[in-house]
Structures are given as structure tokens and as C-alpha cells.
Amino acid sequence: MADDDILHTSQHPLLHSNGAHANNKKKKNINFVSLAKSVLKFTMWIVFLAWVALFLVVPTDFGSELYFDWIGATSESPFGDTGSMLLLYSAPIIIIAFLAVPYLLISVEDRLQLQEKKTPRFRLWTFPVLVDGPLGVVSAAELIGIILFIVFVVWDGYFYTVVVLRTIPDDIPKEQCCFILINLGHRIGTIGLCCLAFLFLPVARGSVLLRLIDIPFEQAIRYHMWLGHLTMLLFTLHGLLFVIAWTIEGTLLKEMLQWVDLGISHFPGVISLVAGLLMWMTSLYPVRKKKFELFYYTHQLYVIFIVFLALHVGSFIFCISAGGIFLFILDRFLRFCQSRKTVDIISIKCLPCETVELMLSKPANLRYNALSFIFLQVRELSWLQWHPFSVSSSPLDGKYHLSVLIKVTGEWTEKLRGNILNSSRVDLHLRPQTKITASVEGPYGHELPYHLMYENLVLVAGGVGISPFLAILSDILHRIREGKPCLPRNILIVWAVKRSNELPLLSTSDMELICPFFSDKLNLEIHIFITRESQPPLEEGQVHEATNSSPSVSNSCSMSVLVGTGNNMWPGLYVISSTLGFVILLYLLDIFYINPYDISPWWYTGLLFVICMLASVFIFGGIVVGLWHLWERRNAAKEACKDDRIMVEKMQHNEIVAHEDSCQQKLASSINTYYGSRPDFKDIFGNISEKWGCVDVGVIVCGPPSLQTSVAKEIKSQNIRRQCNHPIFHFNSHSFEL
Known part of the structure; x- marks a missing residue:
């Protein structure tokens, strides 16, 4: 009996020690996860704010100097000017997508740790501010976002207008008027490209970015609609200013059919704008409500819109909006693979x-x-x-x-x-x-x-x-x-x-x-x-079969x-492999084709750029999707009693x-x-x-x-x-x- 007492008393310190050790280890793990999440969140915020600041600063004199210094310092790289623009405008949003992958992975453990809040408080995302307007119900956070975007457009428009007015030549009124219209058209088109950089982000249904900020697609689609109206308004004004200027000069038809090697080709831009206008007109609420199929089928013209936009401006300028478009292509290919089953x-x-x-x-x-x-x-x-x-x-x-x-x-x-x-x-x-x-x-x-x-x-x-x-x-x-x-x-x-x-x-x-x-x-x-x-x-109370x-x-x-919520590892590998594949294909294209053969036509480089985007998703991303599919089949094979379980659930x-x-x-x-x-x-x-x-x-x-x-x-x-x-x-x- 004494031995048992000795054994009993001797076990308690050991158990207590092991328990304390386990608790300390658990606390360390929690602290490490919390620290990692904080570092990732802070880094993503810094990258995002720097990206947004870029669009605001570049139109200013100070920003223009920094912009040209950047292009001069990086244009000698193997990727050339296109790589400089890609790194400046598209890389930030892709970097955020990269960082979102580990953030979502380490956030799985504590995402259901629910704690009742003692004191009620207002939240910007759930406080309705506008309820009767054409935008529907708009929360305080959404209203702040709308105001900031309007400020951005007005800000860029103001500085670009100032630049145009400074460079007005002292010539006859006709040439002076056309010069103003053409330069102002260029600036408005640039603002439209900046809006286009955000346009495709909300419609990437399974995007890691939407998961990161926890905005589901049924809410994000509204942001796409608002951005779509603004973007097409800017692009329409951009094209209209050029049409007016060419009409004054008497060269309307010649300029609209222009397709040049060096510089911006007008005819691809006309095709892209027409496709965009068809999508815009059929997406208006009265048409969409009564003729939904017309809206749906016409909206597939986004392929024509993107491809001919790249032919219109070339790879260098297309990089302004390429990041969001690339993430959309990633999501679209993944949805295509899922929907075939x-x-x-x-x-x-x-x-x-x-x-x-x-x-x-x-x-x-x-x-x-x-x-x-x-x-x-x-x-x-x-x-x-x-x-x-x-x-x-x-x-x-x-x-x-x-x-x-x-x-x-x-x-x-x-x-x-x-x-x-x-x-x-x-x-x-x-x-x-x-x-x-x-x-x-x-x-x-x-x-x-x-x-x-x-x-x-x-x-x-x-x-x-x-x-x-x-x-x-x-x-x-x-x-x-x-x-x-x-x-x-x-x-x-x-x-x-x-x-x-x-x-x-x-x-x-x-x-x-x-x-x-x-x-x-x-x-x-x-x-x-x-x-x-x-x-x-x-007949109330009767049972209807x-x-x-x-x-x-x-x-x-x-x-x-x-595609779906919850799974973050495979989508993360898919995004990372496709992006790395895109960089590799661009490098190989520059080293073995563009630089040795001195490929200079803007429209052609724009086409090659789009092909690289698609090929990286289909080839490098397709490999991950194939492995993902094999992993899915392997898990399905392990469920030997699956049919029986389905029948049990059906009986339930x-x-x-x-x-x-x-x-x-x-x-x-x-x-x-x-x-x-x-x-x-x-x-x-x-x-x-x-x-x-x-x-x-x-x-x-x-x-x-x-x-x-x-x-x-x-x-x-x-x-x-x-x-x-x-x-x-x-x-x-x-x-x-x-």
C-alpha cells in the first residue's frame, strides 16, 4: 500500500510537468502563428498602400521624375522596358496574392475561435449609409472606397490636364485644339487603364485575394459593376476625344484604320472599344433584367476586349493592368477545369x-x-x-x-x-x-x-x-x-x-x-x-405530396x-507555379526571340505578352491542376464505402x-x-x-x-x-x- 502511495505521489509531478511542458509548447506555437500573421498582414498592407500610392503619385511632377528614373535604371535588364512596367504596376498585386497563401494557411486553426463581444460597437462594413440610390444598399466602408476612387480619378485627371495645358503650342487654333484633344485623350486612356487594373479582381470568384479580405463573390460582383461603368466611361471619353480631333483634321477614317509597328495602333483599339461598348450597353439594368441571355453571351466578348487592347497599346503599357487580368485568367482556367466534371x-x-x-x-x-x-x-x-x-x-x-x-x-x-x-x-x-x-x-x-x-x-x-x-x-x-x-x-x-x-x-x-x-x-x-x-x-392543413x-x-x-471555400494549399501552389511560369516564359521569350531578332512592333509584343500569360496558366498551372486532380481521385479511392455512405445519407x-x-x-x-x-x-x-x-x-x-x-x-x-x-x-x- 505504501508503494502504491509512493507511486501515486511520484506520478503527479511528472504528469504536471508534462502538462505544463505541453501548455508552454502550445502557447509558443500560438505566439509564433500570431507573429507570422502580423508580419504577413503588415507586409501586405505596405505593398498595397505603395501600389495605390503609385497611381496617385505618377501623374505629379515628382512622380514623373521617379517614374523615368525607374525606367532608366531597370530597362537594361533582360526583360527590358516591359519588365520595368510589369514590376512597377503588376508585381505588387501578385505579391499580395503570394503572401495571402501562407496567411490563409496559418489562419485555418483559429478561424472558428468565436468570442462573444461584451460591448456592442459599430462596424463600417455592416453600417448601411446609402439605401435609396442607384447603387443599392451601400455600407460606410463601401462609401469610403467609392469616395477614394472618385478622388483618385479626379486627382489624376487634374494633373494630366495641367500637363496638357502646359504643353500647348502657339500655333493656329485648329492645330492647337486638336493637340489638346489628342493629349487629353491619351491621359484619360491612361486613367482608364489604371481602373482596369482593379476591374477583374472582384470577378475572380475563387481568388485568394477575395478569401483574404473575406468578401464573397455575390458581394464583390457589385464592385465589378461599379468599376465597369467607370472604366467604360473613361475609355469611351478617350475614344471620343480622338474621334473629334481626327474629324477636325479631316483624317477620321485613315486614323481609325491605322495599324503601325512602332507606337500605338488605332484599329485594334477601335475593335477593343466596340467590344467594350457592346458589353457595357447590354449590362445596363433594363437590358440585363429583360434579356439576361443577351447580357450573358455578349459579356463573353471580354476576350476580344483584352486581346485587342494588348494589340492596341503594346506590352509596355498593357502592364499597367496586367496583374488583375492575370489573376482573373488563373481563376477562369481553374473554374473551366472544375466545370468539365x-x-x-x-x-x-x-x-x-x-x-x-x-x-x-x-x-x-x-x-x-x-x-x-x-x-x-x-x-x-x-x-x-x-x-x-x-x-x-x-x-x-x-x-x-x-x-x-x-x-x-x-x-x-x-x-x-x-x-x-x-x-x-x-x-x-x-x-x-x-x-x-x-x-x-x-x-x-x-x-x-x-x-x-x-x-x-x-x-x-x-x-x-x-x-x-x-x-x-x-x-x-x-x-x-x-x-x-x-x-x-x-x-x-x-x-x-x-x-x-x-x-x-x-x-x-x-x-x-x-x-x-x-x-x-x-x-x-x-x-x-x-x-x-x-x-x-x-385546404390549409392538407398535405400536398x-x-x-x-x-x-x-x-x-x-x-x-x-474551386470553393476552405482549401488553400492547392490554390496557393497553383497561383505560385503559374506566376513563376509566367516570369520564366517572359525571360525565355526575351532571351531567345525578342532580343536576338530585334522584335520591335508594339502590337506584336502585346500579343506575345498575352500568349505568355495564357501559356503559363495552361502549362505550369495545368501541371498543378493535374496533380490536384490525382490527389482528389486518390482520396476518393480511399473512401471504399462511399456508395454505402451516400445511400445512408439518402435514407436519412x-x-x-x-x-x-x-x-x-x-x-x-x-x-x-x-x-x-x-x-x-x-x-x-x-x-x-x-x-x-x-x-x-x-x-x-x-x-x-x-x-x-x-x-x-x-x-x-x-x-x-x-x-x-x-x-x-x-x-x-x-x-x-x-
Whole structure:
């Protein structure tokens, strides 16, 4: 007994020592990661600010001197003048992309360390400032960005105008006028190229830059639209000034058809501008709303726009905007590789409210957040059309499937529903085979699940906009049940629908089955507003059967992991290898072709520059994509019981459908239904202010622009008139609007 006591007492110091050593080691690792993140973030900020300062300083006299000194000092390198411009204008944004790779990799561990903030505070990204203007709902941070960009354009325009006025010759008025117009046209074209340097960054859907700043594509697309209008306005003014000058000189046709070896060729510029104008005109809201296919197909002219712009200005000037274009090409090639793969549809269900639910097969290592969306193509309907849909399932619902809800509202969705209904009418003695071949891009969305970072949530949906909120509820319930990090405890859902036949959407996810007795752990209220019915229909309470179809899963083809949120290692290797390949190809081109053969035509060097960009992505990036694909197949091969697991998840999905009645009974006490009325957000947010007190309240809106505007207007009003004991509302939009 004494020996046991001695052994017992002797073990405790050892265990305590080991535990302390492990804790110290863990703290050191945390400190090292924190230090590395700080260094990377500081470096990226310095590079970005220096890049932005470059565009502001170069037009000034001081900046012009530095610019010419730089060109003179670096033009003797093997890359020549093109390398000087590339290093000056395009290298900074690519360097930031390089640094973003390790930053995202080391940020994975602490990205879900959620801590409740004791004191509520305003945030620039979630404070709506402009709510009624043509730009839609604009946050304080976005307004600051818009103002800074306008200041940049005015600043550059002012200094370039001063330069032009200083060099006016003392000649006859006609020549003097043409000289002013031509020089001013050159300067405005340069400003347009500076805007073009930013234009393609927001539309690189899976870009590491968007992941770095955690701006999802459905929000970044707005920045692309704003920049697109500004860029095309500048390029149009640029071309118009030249047309006026050539008309005055009487050489309009001759100058427009000019194609020279040394200097800027006008005819490629005319082609590029025409392509840009077609894209611009068809992207205006009235055209885009009524003729979406015309907008979509015309927008593919961006290839003509970029290539002929390079032929127009040559490689030297094209380097001003080459960095953003290169990152876009990287993303576009990766999306092309992902979209070539067909995806199995595990199950299809046509709900009575003219909504289709698709369950798609995905690999276990594909990570996404509840507020994600995918682009879906159905080849039986169209080989060119891709449509975005919010994910309606939580990543915790199952490792091997992902669900989307598709509302039948247009020609494409009507064809999809008709295809499903026709295929389900096969003779009952035969196994129904739904003839749908799906391809998927994504998932895209926030890198961080920001819906988990608020203890208090208000979810405002219009119609099928309830879809992402079903994923949010499922995600929160799974996390509460499994004890994973999750802050939300008070959730209010405000759902506006036109008719009561849309209510079955709410029962597509059985909350009680996911987390039994969830009402003890989560305060959930649901307010449903049925706007076009003054009273409950006579058939209320009757169960409307959904049309189900179970396609065969023969090829076991799941979604590709090439694009999406969460995976940062392979995209990082892809970006790095493609960029290094681009530098290598430029070096080899200069050493073995351009310099020995004295290749001087500007348009030709511009064409070679674009070819090097494409070749580096296809060859060097393609090698990484090939290895990535092999790695994906190897992981899929390890999942020996994958088919069985899919069938288990499918059975679980069917169990959810079977428990609809149970779900409805459990939710009945928390659901309030109002017929013939619309949500009164002033009353709703006023009640929240009195009930929840001084806290942060995250408001997420998914619905039409009018709904977003109404919610943003009331949030702005509540925050401005806020008293010290009232909450701060944070506006977040999840609606995808092209």
C-alpha cells in the first residue's frame, strides 16, 4: 500500500510537468502563428498602400521624375522596358496574392475561435449609409472606397490636364485644339487603364485575394459593376476625344484604320472599344433584367476586349493592368477545369410550391459554409447557361451531399421542372431515370461563417430567399448538439411570401430531428407574412405530396474540389507555379526571340505578352491542376464505402421527409402567421430594441432589392436614433443579383 502511495505521489509531478511542458509548447506555437500573421498582414498592407500610392503619385511632377528614373535604371535588364512596367504596376498585386497563401494557411486553426463581444460597437462594413440610390444598399466602408476612387480619378485627371495645358503650342487654333484633344485623350486612356487594373479582381470568384479580405463573390460582383461603368466611361471619353480631333483634321477614317509597328495602333483599339461598348450597353439594368441571355453571351466578348487592347497599346503599357487580368485568367482556367466534371444527383424533389430540391453528390473533403452558393449547369437545358443558387443544406448535414432549392421563375427553371416531371411519369414497373446531367462551379461564399459570430440574429427572407436560412438553422442546431463553437442563441426569422403554398419550404429541414429539444437551448421565433392572401385557404392543413425522383448514381461522380471555400494549399501552389511560369516564359521569350531578332512592333509584343500569360496558366498551372486532380481521385479511392455512405445519407434525407408532421408540431408554438400584410420593419426592429437590450444584432437579408432597401433603411434609422440601452444592428446581404 505504501508503494502504491509512493507511486501515486511520484506520478503527479511528472504528469504536471508534462502538462505544463505541453501548455508552454502550445502557447509558443500560438505566439509564433500570431507573429507570422502580423508580419504577413503588415507586409501586405505596405505593398498595397505603395501600389495605390503609385497611381496617385505618377501623374505629379515628382512622380514623373521617379517614374523615368525607374525606367532608366531597370530597362537594361533582360526583360527590358516591359519588365520595368510589369514590376512597377503588376508585381505588387501578385505579391499580395503570394503572401495571402501562407496567411490563409496559418489562419485555418483559429478561424472558428468565436468570442462573444461584451460591448456592442459599430462596424463600417455592416453600417448601411446609402439605401435609396442607384447603387443599392451601400455600407460606410463601401462609401469610403467609392469616395477614394472618385478622388483618385479626379486627382489624376487634374494633373494630366495641367500637363496638357502646359504643353500647348502657339500655333493656329485648329492645330492647337486638336493637340489638346489628342493629349487629353491619351491621359484619360491612361486613367482608364489604371481602373482596369482593379476591374477583374472582384470577378475572380475563387481568388485568394477575395478569401483574404473575406468578401464573397455575390458581394464583390457589385464592385465589378461599379468599376465597369467607370472604366467604360473613361475609355469611351478617350475614344471620343480622338474621334473629334481626327474629324477636325479631316483624317477620321485613315486614323481609325491605322495599324503601325512602332507606337500605338488605332484599329485594334477601335475593335477593343466596340467590344467594350457592346458589353457595357447590354449590362445596363433594363437590358440585363429583360434579356439576361443577351447580357450573358455578349459579356463573353471580354476576350476580344483584352486581346485587342494588348494589340492596341503594346506590352509596355498593357502592364499597367496586367496583374488583375492575370489573376482573373488563373481563376477562369481553374473554374473551366472544375466545370468539365459531371456531378451525380442523389435525389430530386418537386415541391408543390413550384420549387425543385436537388441533392448533389460531393466529396467529404469539400468544405463550405452554410451561407454559400453554387453555379449550376444542366446540359440537357443549355450548354452555356450557368445559374447561381444558394445552398440550402448545412455542411454538417452530411459529408457526401449538398442541397439547393430552385424556384421556378423563368424559362430555364421551367424547363428543369418539366424535365423532372416528365421523367417521373415513367411506367411504375420500370425504374424512373431522371435525364439530368449537372455540372457545378463552387461552392463560393464567405471564408468565415459570419452567421456564427452573432449571439442575436434576425433573418429576413423573401420567397425562396428562405433557402440559405434553412442552412443556417441546420448549421446552428448541429453545432449546438455536437458542442461546436456557435454563438447564436436568439434567432428571429421574418419571412414574406406571396401565397401560402410556399410554406412547405420551411419543413424541408426537420429541426427537432437534428437537435432534439432545441427549444431549450435556442430561442427561435418565426414570423411569416403572406402578402397576397387575406385569410387561410380552405385546404390549409392538407398535405400536398411532393414528386420525388431517384436518379441512378452509376459513375459515383461527386463535385470537384478545385474551386470553393476552405482549401488553400492547392490554390496557393497553383497561383505560385503559374506566376513563376509566367516570369520564366517572359525571360525565355526575351532571351531567345525578342532580343536576338530585334522584335520591335508594339502590337506584336502585346500579343506575345498575352500568349505568355495564357501559356503559363495552361502549362505550369495545368501541371498543378493535374496533380490536384490525382490527389482528389486518390482520396476518393480511399473512401471504399462511399456508395454505402451516400445511400445512408439518402435514407436519412428520406427520414427527414417522413418526420415533417413532427417538425410542424414542434414549431407551431414559435410560428406566427399573418395574412394580407407585409412586414412592418419599424415595429419589428423597435420591439427587438426593447426586448434584447444593448447587444450586437446581426441582420441577414436574402430577397429582392426592395426588401433589402426596406430593411437597410430601418437599420440605418435605428442605429442613428439608438439609445444607450438599445442594440446595434449590423446589415448583411446574401442576395445574388447580376
